[in-house]
Amino acid sequence: MAKKYFPEVKSKIKYEGPQSDNPLAFKYYNAKKKVGGKTMEQHLKFAVSYWHTFKGTGADPFGGGVYDRPWDHADDAVGVAEQTLDAAFEFITKLGCKYYCFHDRDISPEMSSVKETNKVFSHITDLAKERQKATGVKLLWGTANLFSHPRYANGAATNPDPAVYAHAASQIKNALDATIKLGGESYVFWGGREGYIALQNTDMQLERENLAGMMHMAIKYARSKGFKGKFLIEPKPKEPSTHQYDFDAATAIGYLREFGLMDDFALNIETNHATLATHSFEHELAVASDAGMLGSLDANRGDQTVGWDTDQFPTNIYDAVWAMYYVLKQKGLKHGGLNFDAKVRRNSFDSVDLFYAHIGGMDSFAKGLIIADKLHKDKVFSGNLKERYKGYRSGVGKKIRDGKTTLAELERYAIKKGAPAAISGRQENLENILNQYIFES
């Protein structure tokens, strides 16, 4: 096993169980262990995100990069990209993760012209294909970075200038080609700048329509090239934009429905984007899943005391339980998985911190899976719902469900029936049971 870039991790991270005090071992994630008929690794299609893990610098708005990564020391941009690819596959295989995700510009640099950029991108993704074959690692999804380059300061598919729109189209086309070449299961749209800085100089409706136009072109192109996967939209309310058009799951679904995009798209739900929209993670999961649109997860965690995207590694057990509960409830994520859209803290300078972080995320979701599976099997929540809403399965309740009654009929029923009973929602007891499942699973 390669030891070039991560010599401090001498071999593949192993499962050592809950009693281990080895920080470089899994305590809960046991890839081949069966939970509810499938192995953990079948349930938990974890992906390493290329941008944070290999290209993150630790920069923030008040200071520049602070990490010194050995794979960044080549002579030119292409050399850096090649070395990074080596480092990435060394990391991913040592971690024992099965998937990764990238933006075009993480994996391959912007060059001096569109043609040159595309050529290098093709070269690097050829190398990535070799590495995938050699290691068995797969691409969960690909995407294009349409927000970092200065040309996108006013948006990409929502730019007031068609010339920028055209550049975005070019990037999407090539990123789709790469995703198809590498067998990516999905293709993601995250529109960090597809929104506005200021409403007063923005034609919001034109911009929203143009974005939908781009999505339709992407579908047409990808399907013509044989892409069978899903397109994913990733809601986020704001940052860097003041307002992002796919604010949250409900807004994104409304958008997809408005523009006839429901069949080809699903949602990629991110924990921290949920909390920035003042929703809970489970709320966003439920909205997406109820609409049949929960496609994939960006598993991370925000800090509720601050107002920006912190993209911390997911270690909150409540989040992990709810995520896995909704996934189990809908019988899995067909084309999706759990991408760690997460970065180590700025002062976690060492490469080994990247291992600690991913191990913690994987262990948290493994533990979450075990607990959620038990909650699911024991029908803790579903049984309670069945009882609580039973009135809608017969009588006047059923007529309401079937759209076969009227205000007048219901008024007669209300008069006849008199005052309804006050039926407790039993929230506190459900919370106690959840804690008991967490502590005892």
Add this chain to the structure above:
Amino acid sequence: MAKKYFPEVKSKIKYEGPQSDNPLAFKYYNAKKKVGGKTMEQHLKFAVSYWHTFKGTGADPFGGGVYDRPWDHADDAVGVAEQTLDAAFEFITKLGCKYYCFHDRDISPEMSSVKETNKVFSHITDLAKERQKATGVKLLWGTANLFSHPRYANGAATNPDPAVYAHAASQIKNALDATIKLGGESYVFWGGREGYIALQNTDMQLERENLAGMMHMAIKYARSKGFKGKFLIEPKPKEPSTHQYDFDAATAIGYLREFGLMDDFALNIETNHATLATHSFEHELAVASDAGMLGSLDANRGDQTVGWDTDQFPTNIYDAVWAMYYVLKQKGLKHGGLNFDAKVRRNSFDSVDLFYAHIGGMDSFAKGLIIADKLHKDKVFSGNLKERYKGYRSGVGKKIRDGKTTLAELERYAIKKGAPAAISGRQENLENILNQYIFES
């Protein structure tokens, strides 16, 4: 003019102009003054809200009612309702306002049975009809209070118990009858409890469907009774619910589209609900107006330093300018107006404070109208947009708009065109111009 309940206001509030220091006079609202071809009172269909102004008590979560209103001193609930009606019409006519709005249970009390409640409601609304005829005051919209009664603790049209749903249907039916009887221009759905307290014991999808079913029954019933107005949905993200299903304008529009309700419904946008959803007021107005769904306004103001609905009277000139700008841009609010869903502060104990508050709100919007009209005529913002997006009116931009291009063609264009120019959005200059219009209009 009646002087029974508001003896401190001896006659109708007059326009005295900007130099007046009479707190009981308008400085900017001059009903018959023409602005852009219509009188101020035609542009500004102000409505007094019955609940806050006549039935507000000043109670908050940490203390009970603090106002001592003379119209609350009758012997029984029906007497109080009759006296309140007298007080209301005295107030509205002294203020010189043309409209009011009510919930069924503000204007008429809950009695011991549905039948009795309906009977009293019919009596009180008969009296209201007489008062309307006598004074020329009109009903902007009616609605049913489906949140205050204990039976609605778990929601009304989203209640787990069909018996509660039936009670809600009864109230809506009678509130529709009353709205039609009184010539109300619209009928509002605000679902303060149509959401959840806790997701874990909630079947969100069933509840959302049941709510849509209720809306369809309401449309069917009202149209059968000859109602020609609009139904209005009033987005709010939360409070009292942890999550309300019509979170914001985008969510509400998505909901209406999902359930086939777009034709009969429009949105009633409230300033403070916008800010609770972390949007600006103008954002919500733009979202609704862009979709052709801006029906009416709840004109008030929140406090950005707190996290709940403060429903203060609207005095922020920026909000008033943007509101009137969007209204002018769409050529008015056909069935809607500007309802003051606002209450005096808890320590504004005196009845005269109600006059100060409404005068301030009306003056702010009158000033806002004057400024917005000038901005609109001078094409300050629309001219800038026309210039900024001109690339989409010809060439490749037009092909993008018309859906007649492809990723491949756009890539060729990007290659040929080279790096796009960096074109300033000129936000700072637009902000300066806006301030100058505010100070000099």
Add this chain to the structure above:
Amino acid sequence: MAKKYFPEVKSKIKYEGPQSDNPLAFKYYNAKKKVGGKTMEQHLKFAVSYWHTFKGTGADPFGGGVYDRPWDHADDAVGVAEQTLDAAFEFITKLGCKYYCFHDRDISPEMSSVKETNKVFSHITDLAKERQKATGVKLLWGTANLFSHPRYANGAATNPDPAVYAHAASQIKNALDATIKLGGESYVFWGGREGYIALQNTDMQLERENLAGMMHMAIKYARSKGFKGKFLIEPKPKEPSTHQYDFDAATAIGYLREFGLMDDFALNIETNHATLATHSFEHELAVASDAGMLGSLDANRGDQTVGWDTDQFPTNIYDAVWAMYYVLKQKGLKHGGLNFDAKVRRNSFDSVDLFYAHIGGMDSFAKGLIIADKLHKDKVFSGNLKERYKGYRSGVGKKIRDGKTTLAELERYAIKKGAPAAISGRQENLENILNQYIFES
């Protein structure tokens, strides 16, 4: 054992262990079990709060009371107070809790005059003394409700009217008498209306000084009556006030220092007040504890998706662990304990929900204690800190600590020493370890 008011709970709640599925049993709280040399009940001085548990109605800003408590059905206010007292002691003893807390007006009603109010208060607290003696239940702390009565709409000790200030003084005097009579360990000041609604009509400095004057008078009075306990200030940023003067722990400590109140006061830190101030609970605990001012806890939980005080029962294990960690670190809460300033959800209508809620809170903190004790003993965090800051125990670091160096000397050191090393903070690994302690303790 009395069965009058809570017949569904036939006997005292027992510890049945983690495997029990009896919702009316403790799974983790085992009063006599020893943890780190003391019993659980010595560590965890849980208190039932009179206001939420016995006098809460379920009212919220959009609807009135929804609970029908049998102890509220007496003929007059004094009878209700007597019955409530019976219910309270039945509940507390069945729960097996050792402490309770009250405001004067929870336990005894406002009557038609100050004298009459005081007389009834004296009578009810005499009865409480008997009940305490009979059951062994103790008073953790007493306080005066200086926010619910209309007279306090503009504040109590910060009211613009000295007449209101005098009423507040009277209530504090009598509440102190009662606290002393009942052996209360502390006396709390929570100033829900000691702040402002609007800054523009407020003399903030005068109000802050007057509040301090009241605190000094209270100390003087209480000490003259032999009170040996602590006065507690309970920081909260806002609600019902727009701004409350003791915004958070740092502000409250600054206030106490400014006005010479540090010796007699400590802080009562509430979870939900911390989150409303955009702090984490552990932050507020650390600020108070570092200053030697952590006196007591109001153990509850907020909802991060809403902007108001939800006062939910504490079930988040991370909060419970950190709370107990800081308590253990400072070797306990001398005069304080863990008051459940928490209420069941509005739709938890049944009296048995009160038991579920308290059991969940007590179990969460018992589990939190077990985990925190292990973290503390194993020096997981303290050991890491010792290592991380070791540079300040010798050499130039020690001179910095001792105030024995200068800018010039430090510059010479910087020049000589050269670039400092980048030392990882290891946050991710610490988070993983914390989770392992939570799952395996």
Add this chain to the structure above:
Amino acid sequence: MAKKYFPEVKSKIKYEGPQSDNPLAFKYYNAKKKVGGKTMEQHLKFAVSYWHTFKGTGADPFGGGVYDRPWDHADDAVGVAEQTLDAAFEFITKLGCKYYCFHDRDISPEMSSVKETNKVFSHITDLAKERQKATGVKLLWGTANLFSHPRYANGAATNPDPAVYAHAASQIKNALDATIKLGGESYVFWGGREGYIALQNTDMQLERENLAGMMHMAIKYARSKGFKGKFLIEPKPKEPSTHQYDFDAATAIGYLREFGLMDDFALNIETNHATLATHSFEHELAVASDAGMLGSLDANRGDQTVGWDTDQFPTNIYDAVWAMYYVLKQKGLKHGGLNFDAKVRRNSFDSVDLFYAHIGGMDSFAKGLIIADKLHKDKVFSGNLKERYKGYRSGVGKKIRDGKTTLAELERYAIKKGAPAAISGRQENLENILNQYIFES
């Protein structure tokens, strides 16, 4: 007049009055116009901030720099610094601003060693001194950038490593020397990383003490060099830190009092920092001013719909009025002024946007001054306060103020006096009057 870097502005920006439509002219700021006995430029000591205006790149967390400034094109870092200085003085003099502010590392680069860095800094500040002399422009305050360099990832004066602390000491020493050399009126401490990323690996008390130690050393050093100005602390709650130790004005004042720093320090209050702390700007101004600690202003504006520091130029008239009101009330800012800690939006690419932005800020505060002066002279707010609190100027109220009463005496007074009257706070009327002053001044 130099035209090298800003050729689009051919001469000094002139006052052309409210009717001008020249975007490169002042509409309200008329430097020599007298307001309340002093000229506008005496009241409004505006300062241009070096970092945003000359060294801002437009980078944000999702994209790099986007501005192409001609002064950044020299061959080496020192050359860039020299050209930037030329550009800065060209801009400041064309704008007609009298002051500027800098951090050491804005004006002069980090070199390969401390000695070399200091040498270049000395050279550049010598040049700055010449430019100041030539133009009459003055230094409002200087400061050290203790947050951008990677060595400060864990804080500067709060770093766990004394070696980093020593580097910070060196920078402060040199920045003080420069400030003194350039006649700076104050010296600022903004501690963007003087707080924590994660509490769990932080010794908060040690760090707070070390920071105070640094401040004491800075005072000692500066006073020994003859510095007569103020030290300013600039509160901010968070960002980039998760928590910053000088969270808000109250916390900062508490800190200064705790560590004996009240005499040498005052506060520099920033609008956007106030709103990030969930305070209004006027609240922070009032807290600081009431304590005699309002030293200077960072005039900018945040966006209430997002959770990070947007540092927009100040154009909200309400903020400007309140700021100037508090400044007038305390008879000016002795050592301080109004620094535009503000940056143009990322898509305001052009140098001319920098002029628009500053003109807008200066005009807004000039207009705010005119309005505030009128409010102050007419005693709109002070007269209302005098009336509202009159009860404390005699009788029992005076005894309360003088600390000459007791709980018992006050209780006797309350009994005798009976129920207090409900006196309206008249907030709505005050809001109306404020608007009228804004529109008519």
